[in-house]
Amino acid sequence: MASLDTLTAAPDGLCTKGGLAYARRMEHAPDDSALMLRYQDGDLAAFEVLYKRHNDALYRYLLRLCRSRDAAEDVFQEVWGKIIKSRSTYRPSAKFSTFLYRVAHNCFIDHLRRNKRHSHYTELNEDQHSDGTPQPDSLTERSLAREKLSRALLALPDEQRDAFLLHEEAGLSIDQIAAVTGSKPETAKSRIRYATQKLRQAIDEPREPT
Amino acid sequence: MSKQPDNANSDPRVSHAYREIADERTPDHLDDKIMRMAAKASRTPYAAARAWMRPVAWAATIGLSLAIVLELTLLPQESLQYEAAPPDPATSDLHQPDLAEPGEAAAGSDGTGTITTKKPLAGEWRAREMPSKAVPAPAMLDEDFRGDVGADVPRSEIAVEAGARRSMPVPAGLQSIAPQFLCPADVRDSADRWYDCIESLRDTVPESRIAAELEKFFAAHPDFVAPDE
Numbered sequence: 001m002a003s004l005d006t007l008t009a010a011p012d013g014l015c016t017k018g019g020l021a022y023a024r025r026m027e028h029a030p031d032d033s034a035l036m037l038r039y040q041d042g043d044l045a046a047f048e049v050l051y052k053r054h055n056d057a058l059y060r061y062l063l064r065l066c067r068s069r070d071a072a073e074d075v076f077q078e079v080w081g082k083i084i085k086s087r088s089t090y091r092p093s094a095k096f097s098t099f100l101y102r103v104a105h106n107c108f109i110d111h112l113r114r115n116k117r118h119s120h121y122t123e124l125n126e127d128q129h130s131d132g133t134p135q136p137d138s139l140t141e142r143s144l145a146r147e148k149l150s151r152a153l154l155a156l157p158d159e160q161r162d163a164f165l166l167h168e169e170a171g172l173s174i175d176q177i178a179a180v181t182g183s184k185p186e187t188a189k190s191r192i193r194y195a196t197q198k199l200r201q202a203i204d205e206p207r208e209p210t
Numbered sequence: 211m212s213k214q215p216d217n218a219n220s221d222p223r224v225s226h227a228y229r230e231i232a233d234e235r236t237p238d239h240l241d242d243k244i245m246r247m248a249a250k251a252s253r254t255p256y257a258a259a260r261a262w263m264r265p266v267a268w269a270a271t272i273g274l275s276l277a278i279v280l281e282l283t284l285l286p287q288e289s290l291q292y293e294a295a296p297p298d299p300a301t302s303d304l305h306q307p308d309l310a311e312p313g314e315a316a317a318g319s320d321g322t323g324t325i326t327t328k329k330p331l332a333g334e335w336r337a338r339e340m341p342s343k344a345v346p347a348p349a350m351l352d353e354d355f356r357g358d359v360g361a362d363v364p365r366s367e368i369a370v371e372a373g374a375r376r377s378m379p380v381p382a383g384l385q386s387i388a389p390q391f392l393c394p395a396d397v398r399d400s401a402d403r404w405y406d407c408i409e410s411l412r413d414t415v416p417e418s419r420i421a422a423e424l425e426k427f428f429a430a431h432p433d434f435v436a437p438d439e
Contacts, residue, residue, distance in 0.1 A: 168229075
């Protein structure tokens with residue numbers, strides 16, 4: 001397991017890209033608690049490492065869960081605000097990622113209750129890149145596939161989308177997903193299965209003629 | 211990665227496809243906001259206090275330890291120093307020279323020292339008018355208080371010492387009997403009764419205390435003839 005010094009000296013891009021960040025997160029999960037405990041003692045640099053390790057994945061999770069960029073940013077701030085506030089009472093009784101996504105899930109639920117017009121939120125326009133630049137009119141196969149998958153993902157029921165995103169973005173196990181969502185492991189497993197089936201159908205659907 | 215049972219519920223194609231679309235990154239303004247929040251929280255009084263709490267705790271511990279050690283070191287010396295204590299009116303007779311009436315005291319002494327017969331004023335219970343002989347050292351006073359008086363100590367000196375010792379405060383509850391006497395004051399008013407009191411205590415009081423009491427007795431009543439003599 002890499003030491004903290006090695007992790008802090010790693011290039012910035014090493015911990016931010018999707019797949020690699022996913023693998024590193026799972027490998028160095030125990031260090032998350034150590035970083036949080038160091039931040040508890042006032043080490044801001046430790047928090048920065050911890051934040052950069054989880055910020056993008058959490059943002060994508062909330063982005064597709066809330067189906068609104070503004071709502072995702074609000075909930076994102078709320079989640080990290082709670083994490084920061086809880087630093088004085090933080091105890092590494094569970095994996096930090098489980099703790100983080102449990103807070104995120106609960107904040108999302110609170111957000112739903114506060115804003116009962118969730119169904120009227122402007123859905124993410126998956127035709128746009130993350131920087132908001134619209135794609136050219138001539139869509140490529142890849143772009144169409146991306147669009148179909150994104151639409152299918154957003155069309156999933158909230159519980160199934162939540163379980164799928166916790167599995168893909170946070171890398172949580174079935175038991176951890178059950179703990180985060182407050183459901184039984186079998187329930188979490190079936191939600192992931194149904195979500196995966198629907199997304200697979202969306203990927204395998206033949207291209208619709210334009 | 212996830213466990214084998216979890217992978218059974220996921221489709222590698224779906225995961226790969228999702229990874230291709232999930233390329234969003236946290237906006238910079240959001241990162242800055244969160245880091246400012248974290249920095250502000252780390253500068254709270256709680257966090258700032260932790261930085262200096264340890265040296266302050268060490269200093270407090272060392273200071274308290276030194277204070278306790280000094281207190282314990284000085285304590286035995288302080289207990290030997292006696293100062294004026296407001297005399298209890300109920301026991302004002304203790305302040306009076308129990309040795310004898312002025313005339314008898316003068317007659318009893320061998321002239322080596324004057325015995326104060328002046329009744330101290332209330333609140334002025336100090337051995338001011340000490341005899342010309344040096345005031346006995348606290349250690350000697352302490353020994354005498356315990357009755358360990360050497361056999362070769364002159365009676366006059368014992369009387370002086372008794373007078374000096376009289377300035378020591380009498381604990382509450384024992385005010386009816388002066389600490390330097392075995393017999394109470396009302397018994398000591400009469401020579402016969404005093405002698406009888408001393409004799410009655412021979413079986414229960416150490417011989418040294420009996421001897422000391424007898425010394426005081428004969429200092430006060432030098433002409434007394436014991437019944438068995």
